[in-house]
Ligand SMILES: Nc1ncnc2c1ncn2[C@@H]1O[C@H](COP(=O)(O)OP(=O)(O)OP(=O)(O)O)[C@@H](O)[C@H]1O
C-alpha cells in the first residue's frame with residue numbers, strides 16, 4: 001500500500017483518515033490484549049499494601065514478591081520439569097511427525113489413505129473425551145508419576161502430521177527424484193533434503209508444540225501426584241489455592257511463568273523469518 | 283560412455299497403458315531427441331530410462347546391461363529436469379557436489395570436480411549463492427552442472443529449456459550442443475519443440491500416443507517423413523496438406539489442383555503435402571485467394587485459400603498484396619509429398635517434370 005501513488009477514488013486526506021482509523025482500531029485491540037499483561041507485571045512489582053491501588057506504575061517497586069515465590073515454593077523445579085517435558089515432546093514429536101508426514105505424502109503403500117484419515121479423524125476428539133481410557137492405558141504401562149507418562153502421550157498430535165504432510169505434498173517431486181539419481185536413499189533424502197526444506201514450518205510447529213505443552217494442565221494434573229514431577233501450571237494452580245488473597249505473589253508467579261515462553265517466542269520468530277528467507281523455494 | 287537400447291518398452295498405470303512397446307537404439311556418444319505432442323509419453327519413457335518409473339514390460343539396456351531392476355543411482359545416468367529441481371537449501375557448489383558427497387569422494391576431489399564443471403558452464407562467480415538468488419538461466423546452468431560433475435555415461439534431459447525466454451533458449455541450445463560436442467556423452471533430450479530437436483540432435487525419435495512414429499536424422503525426417511503426422515510435426519512453419527484423389531497416376535483436388543505423379547501406383551483418396559517455402563506465385567496454375575499478409579522484413583508470410591483449404595506460403599521477397607487479392611500458385615511437383623488418404627503413410631514424391 002504505497003502512499004505515494006495517486007489513488008483513483010480517494011483523495012490523499014481521505015486515505016490518511018482511513019489509515020488513521022485503522023491504526024486506532026489496531027491500537028485499541030493491542031491495548032486490550034496487552035493491558036492485562038501489563039497489569040500483571042505491575043502488581044508483581046508492588047508490595048502487598050499497594051497491590052489493589054489503581055496506578056499502573058508501582059510507587060515503590062520491589063522484587064520481594066519474586067524472591068518470596070521462588071523461595072517459598074520450588075518454582076525453579078516446576079519450571080525445569082515443564083521445560084524438560086515441553087522440550088522433549090517438541091523435539092521427539094517433530095522428529096516423528098516429519099517422518100510420518102513424509103511417509104504419508106510420498107511413500108506408496110497399501111492403506112496409506114486409510115491410515116491418514118484415521119490419524120486425521122483424531123482431530124475430532126479432544127483430550128477430556130479420552131482422558132479416562134488414556135489414563136487407564138498409561139497406568140497399565142506403569143507410567144503413572146513419571147516423566148515418561150508426561151511426555152509419551154503428548155507426542156502424538158494429528159495437527160503436526162497433517163500440516164507436514166500437506167507441506168510435503170506441495171514440494172516439487174523432482175527435487176526428491178534428483179536426489180535419488182544423485183544416489184540418496186529414502187533416509188538420506190529425508191535427512192538431507194526434506195528436513196532442511198521443512199525448517200520454516202518446523203519452527204512454527206516447534207513454537208506451537210512448546211507452548212501447548214508449557215501451558216498444558218489437565219494431563220499433568222491427571223497423571224502426576226508427586227510434587228517433584230509437577231509442571232509449572234500445576235505449581236501455579238496449587239500456589240493460587242494456597243495464596244488466593246495475596247495477589248502480589250500470584251502475579252509474580254504468573255510473570256515468572258510467562259517469561260520463558262516470551263523469550264522462546266522472540267528467538268524462534270527470528271528463526272522463522274530467516275528460514276523463510278534462505279529456503280528460496282519459489 | 284555407453285549406448286542405450288530400448289527394447290519394446292511398455293508402461294502401464296494400472297489398466298491404462300500409456301507407452302505401447304517402444305523400441306530405439308541410441309549409439310554411444312549420440313545425441314538423440316525425443317519429440318512429440320504433449321502427453322505422448324516422452325517424459326514417461328525418459329523416466330523409465332532414468333529408473334524413476336518402473337518398466338511394465340520390455341527392457342532398458344545401458345552399456346550392454348539390462349537395467350530394469352537397477353536403482354537410478356547405479357545406472358550411471360544423470361538427469362536435468364524441466365523445473366531444474368535444485369536443492370533450495372544448498373548453495374550452488376553444494377548442489378553440484380551432492381552426488382559426489384554421497385559417493386564419499388574426498389573433499390578436495392569434490393572441490394576439484396565442482397570447479398571444473400563450474401568453469402565449463404561459467405558458474406565460478408555463483409558457487410556460494412543459493413538457487414533462490416539466481417536467474418532462470420543461471421539455475422538452468424547449475425542444473426546442467428549438477429548433471430556434469432558426476433561424468434555419467436548418459437545424460438537425460440526433460441524439456442530443460444522450456445522455462446526460459448526465447449532468446450535465452452536459443453543461447454542455451456547452442457551451449458548444450460557445444461557441451462555435447464566437447465564431452466561426447468550419450469544424451470537423450472526430451473522436447474516438444476521440433477526446432478530444438480532439429481537443431482540439436484543427431485537423430486530424432488518422433489512419438490505419438492505412446493508409439494514411435496519414426497526414427498531418423500533431422501534431414502531424413504524432413505525429407506522423407508514416414509506419414510502425415512511426422513510430416514506435419516517436423517518443419518516450421520508446418521507443411522500444407524491438400525486432400526484429394528489419385529486417379530490413373532494423377533492427383534486432383536478441389537480448386538483446380540492437378541498434379542501429375544506418374545509413378546504412384548496408388549489409387550483413391552490421397553493427401554498432397556507441400557512445405558510453405560515451396561509454394562510460389564506463378565503466372566498460371568490454381569488460383570487462390572489471399573487471406574492474410576504478414577511481412578516480417580526479409581520474408582512475407584501469406585495465408586491463402588485454395589478450394590476450401592488454407593495454405594501457408596513463405597516468400598523470400600517483399601510483395602505488395604492485400605487480403606482479397608487473387609494469385610496463381612506455382613510449385614514443382616517433385617516438392618510435393620503424397621500420403622495415403624486412409625493409412626496416412628507416405629506414398630512418395632511427385633515426379634520431376
Ligand atoms: N502417474 C500417472 N498415472 C496415470 N497416468 C499417467 C501418470 N503419469 C503420466 N500419465 C499419462 O501418461 C501419458 C504420458 O505422459 P508424459 O508425462 O510421459 O507425457 P509427455 O510426452 O512428457 O508430455 P509433455 O510434453 O506434456 O510433458 C499422459 O497421457 C499422462 O496422462
Ligand SMILES: [Mg+2]
Pocket residue numbers: 324325326440
Ligand atoms: Mg513431459
